[in-house]
Amino acid sequence: MPATAQLSQISAELQREIIEIQQTFDNCAHHMDVSGYVQYGVAEDGCVVSIWDAWNRFMRNLYLTSCAGTGVGVSGVLYTPSQVRNESAAIQHLRQNCRNTKVRFTRSEPNWYAPNASFDYVNILGLANGSAITAALSNSSIQTGTVSISNPLGDLRRLRNFVAHKNWETHSDVTRFMGAYTSHRPYLRSNTTGGSTKFLDWCEAIVAIAEAACA
Numbered sequence: 302m303p304a305t306a307q308l309s310q311i312s313a314e315l316q317r318e319i320i321e322i323q324q325t326f327d328n329c330a331h332h333m334d335v336s337g338y339v340q341y342g343v344a345e346d347g348c349v350v351s352i353w354d355a356w357n358r359f360m361r362n363l364y365l366t367s368c369a370g371t372g373v374g375v376s377g378v379l380y381t382p383s384q385v386r387n388e389s390a391a392i393q394h395l396r397q398n399c400r401n402t403k404v405r406f407t408r409s410e411p412n413w414y415a416p417n418a419s420f421d422y423v424n425i426l427g428l429a430n431g432s433a434i435t436a437a438l439s440n441s442s443i444q445t446g447t448v449s450i451s452n453p454l455g456d457l458r459r460l461r462n463f464v465a466h467k468n469w470e471t472h473s474d475v476t477r478f479m480g481a482y483t484s485h486r487p488y489l490r491s492n493t494t495g496g497s498t499k500f501l502d503w504c505e506a507i508v509a510i511a512e513a514a515c516a
Contacts, residue, residue: 440452
């Protein structure tokens with residue numbers, strides 16, 4: 302890592318990836334549904350999993366970069382962690398200090414993606430930019446231009462779990478927020494404010510959250 306890491310580069314990498322996922326989503330609008338546990342679209346499911354995976358990698362990168370040395374936020378503020386740690390040392394420190402927190406490990410990796418664990422991550426790792434990260438992730442309403450969008454991270458996680466597992470329990474989780482829609486494919490393509498779609502709103506909100514977390 303350079304002497305001073307540019308946190309803006311981390312959010313820019315996520316934005317580039319999300320734009321490509323969103324373009325793929327737009328290009329597969331006329332693909333056929335597949336009949337299984339429920340009807341679903343293979344391409345749409347892939348986009349949901351991809352955007353969640355991109356988010357997880359973004360948070361991993363942000364936490365580990367923030368504790369690896371001095372970084373500069375989008376706002377120009379310099380941040381230095383209470384103790385500098387490289388990747389392996391940071392993960393080991395998290396494992397040793399995650400008891401009674403919301404940090405959870407699956408094999409060798411913690412749940413970087415979890416918004417409700419952000420307070421624990423920044424406290425355990427001693428991140429100077431912790432307040433920017435936790436404020437961005439905990440904000441219930443995300444401003445994108447002139448439009449305010451509900452924070453989509455919880456619904457995206459539930460939909461990703463359904464896409465990955467497709468059982469009655471995960472299906473019940475997504476039907477709670479889809480309203481009258483019985484399938485997530487038309488729900489994601491439903492029109493919202495200004496000719497946008499639910500999936501595009503999610504994409505723009507996630508980019509906005511990432512930029513705020515890197516402020």
